[in-house]
């Protein structure tokens with residue numbers, strides 16, 4: 001496999017690690033905006049995951065004039081009618097904080113029993129190139145909101161997201177295990193199936 005460089009339009013270290021772990025073994029060279037500190041933040045003004053992922057991918061692709069992949073993702077909680085959804089990153093306000101976001105979710109769900117704590121992670125990926133129609137794929141992962149945070153692995157809402165099939169939160173499992181089942185991994189599988197055709 002030749003060198004195929006993809007820039008991921010993210011400044012999130014947790015996402016960056018997962019993209020590298022999944023895509024580098026497939027022969028991709030992965031860079032992220034952490035490698036381009038001078039590029040300003042893209043303001044996420046959209047009301048859907050796709051709008052925000054398009055905004056990030058298309059803005060950075062037009063700026064750098066190379067193919068760019070963006071991820072917009074979030075946690076959708078049944079008892080909160082799908083909230084925080086696209087507002088996941090700043091659910092507890094500015095500056096964005098995983099710890100405060102998790103505390104806010106736990107406080108809002110209170111003592112609701114297991115049957116009422118259903119939730120899923122959603123990930124929309126948009127791959128953009130300056131003179132091409134963008135490619136859009138999505139993936140989800142179902143689970144439940146734990147009663148308290150468990151584990152130090154992962155990032156974001158991982159310590160409070162319990163996966164029944166694993167009997168653990170995502171904060172308790174290795175990167176390998178998460179990357180077999182996650183919303184991001186599921187979206188990347190769909191991207192993988194379409195990327196060769198799209199690049200032609």
Ligand SMILES: O=c1nc[nH]c2c1ncn2[C@H]1C[C@H](O)[C@@H](COP(=O)(O)OP(=O)(O)OP(=O)(O)O)O1
Pocket residue numbers: 009010011012015044071072073074075088089090101121154155156157158182184
């Ligand atoms: O696998 C995940 N495990 C735990 N939490 C997660 C995951 N995937 C998304 N999330 C949470 C983190 C953040 O609160 C929001 C994403 O917000 P989102 O705008 O897509 O990302 P971000 O602002 O952290 O980085 P960037 O926009 O630079 O890609 O959902």
Ligand SMILES: [Mg+2]
Pocket residue numbers: 044089
């Ligand atoms: Mg963001």
